[in-house]
Amino acid sequence: MNPKLFSNQAVNGFKALYGDVKNTVTGDGRPMTYAIRNKEARQAYDKLSPSERTSHKFNSGTISKKRAAALAGSAYIAGDAAYRTASGGSAYRNSKGQSDIVGIPMV
Numbered sequence: 283m284n285p286k287l288f289s290n291q292a293v294n295g296f297k298a299l300y301g302d303v304k305n306t307v308t309g310d311g312r313p314m315t316y317a318i319r320n321k322e323a324r325q326a327y328d329k330l331s332p333s334e335r336t337s338h339k340f341n342s343g344t345i346s347k348k349r350a351a352a353l354a355g356s357a358y359i360a361g362d363a364a365y366r367t368a369s370g371g372s373a374y375r376n377s378k379g380q381s382d383i384v385g386i387p388m389v
Contacts, residue, residue, distance in 0.1 A: 299349055311335065318353060320346040359385035 302317040302324070311332070316324060323344035330338055363373070363384045370377040373384050 299352055315340065318346055318350040319344050
Protein backbone atom coordinates (compact mmCIF):
# COMPACT_ATOMS: atom_id res chain seq x y z
CA MET A 283 0.00 0.00 0.00
CA ASN A 284 1.26 3.46 -0.88
CA PRO A 285 1.54 5.55 2.32
CA LYS A 286 1.50 8.78 0.30
CA LEU A 287 -1.99 8.11 -1.06
CA PHE A 288 -4.15 11.11 -0.18
CA SER A 289 -7.11 9.03 0.98
CA ASN A 290 -4.91 7.07 3.37
CA GLN A 291 -3.52 10.28 4.85
CA ALA A 292 -7.02 11.56 5.61
CA VAL A 293 -8.00 8.36 7.40
CA ASN A 294 -4.74 8.21 9.36
CA GLY A 295 -5.04 11.90 10.27
CA PHE A 296 -8.58 11.39 11.55
CA LYS A 297 -7.45 8.42 13.66
CA ALA A 298 -4.67 10.54 15.14
CA LEU A 299 -7.13 13.34 15.90
CA TYR A 300 -9.46 10.83 17.59
CA GLY A 301 -6.60 9.57 19.74
CA ASP A 302 -5.63 13.11 20.76
CA VAL A 303 -9.23 14.02 21.66
CA LYS A 304 -9.72 10.76 23.57
CA ASN A 305 -6.52 11.25 25.58
CA THR A 306 -7.38 14.87 26.35
CA VAL A 307 -10.92 14.10 27.51
CA THR A 308 -9.87 11.14 29.67
CA GLY A 309 -7.75 13.44 31.78
CA ASP A 310 -4.13 12.76 30.90
CA GLY A 311 -3.24 16.33 31.88
CA ARG A 312 -3.12 17.84 28.41
CA PRO A 313 -4.89 21.14 27.77
CA MET A 314 -8.23 20.99 25.95
CA THR A 315 -6.76 22.71 22.87
CA TYR A 316 -4.01 20.09 22.48
CA ALA A 317 -6.05 18.09 19.96
CA ILE A 318 -6.39 21.00 17.51
CA ARG A 319 -2.76 22.18 17.64
CA ASN A 320 -0.42 21.54 14.72
CA LYS A 321 2.12 18.72 14.77
CA GLU A 322 5.09 20.89 15.74
CA ALA A 323 3.25 22.45 18.71
CA ARG A 324 2.11 19.02 19.96
CA GLN A 325 5.63 17.58 19.65
CA ALA A 326 7.11 20.56 21.51
CA TYR A 327 4.54 20.15 24.28
CA ASP A 328 5.24 16.41 24.57
CA LYS A 329 8.96 17.12 25.09
CA LEU A 330 8.30 19.29 28.16
CA SER A 331 8.67 17.92 31.66
CA PRO A 332 5.49 17.57 33.75
CA SER A 333 6.43 20.62 35.84
CA GLU A 334 6.95 22.74 32.69
CA ARG A 335 3.62 21.63 31.23
CA THR A 336 1.58 23.25 34.00
CA SER A 337 2.67 26.76 33.04
CA HIS A 338 3.08 26.19 29.28
CA LYS A 339 1.29 28.55 26.89
CA PHE A 340 0.98 27.60 23.22
CA ASN A 341 2.23 30.19 20.74
CA SER A 342 -0.36 32.02 18.69
CA GLY A 343 -0.90 30.59 15.23
CA THR A 344 -0.39 26.95 16.27
CA ILE A 345 -4.00 25.88 15.77
CA SER A 346 -4.40 23.52 12.83
CA LYS A 347 -7.41 24.64 10.79
CA LYS A 348 -7.84 21.14 9.33
CA ARG A 349 -7.93 19.48 12.75
CA ALA A 350 -10.30 22.13 14.13
CA ALA A 351 -12.63 21.76 11.12
CA ALA A 352 -12.58 17.95 11.37
CA LEU A 353 -13.39 18.12 15.07
CA ALA A 354 -16.22 20.62 14.54
CA GLY A 355 -17.68 18.60 11.66
CA SER A 356 -17.52 15.38 13.68
CA ALA A 357 -19.22 17.04 16.63
CA TYR A 358 -21.97 18.42 14.38
CA ILE A 359 -22.68 15.05 12.75
CA ALA A 360 -22.61 13.22 16.10
CA GLY A 361 -25.00 15.74 17.64
CA ASP A 362 -27.29 15.63 14.62
CA ALA A 363 -27.34 11.82 14.64
CA ALA A 364 -28.16 11.76 18.36
CA TYR A 365 -30.96 14.29 17.90
CA ARG A 366 -32.31 12.43 14.88
CA THR A 367 -32.40 9.13 16.77
CA ALA A 368 -33.98 10.70 19.86
CA SER A 369 -36.69 12.38 17.77
CA GLY A 370 -37.77 9.10 16.16
CA GLY A 371 -35.79 9.13 12.92
CA SER A 372 -32.93 7.02 11.60
CA ALA A 373 -29.73 7.56 9.62
CA TYR A 374 -31.66 7.89 6.33
CA ARG A 375 -35.13 9.06 7.42
CA ASN A 376 -36.27 11.96 9.57
CA SER A 377 -38.98 11.74 12.24
CA LYS A 378 -41.71 12.31 9.60
CA GLY A 379 -40.48 9.37 7.48
CA GLN A 380 -39.07 11.55 4.73
CA SER A 381 -35.80 10.46 3.12
CA ASP A 382 -32.98 12.55 4.57
CA ILE A 383 -29.31 11.96 5.35
CA VAL A 384 -27.95 12.69 8.83
CA GLY A 385 -25.48 15.58 8.96
CA ILE A 386 -26.35 17.06 5.58
CA PRO A 387 -28.85 19.89 6.03
CA MET A 388 -31.65 20.38 3.51
CA VAL A 389 -30.85 17.32 1.40
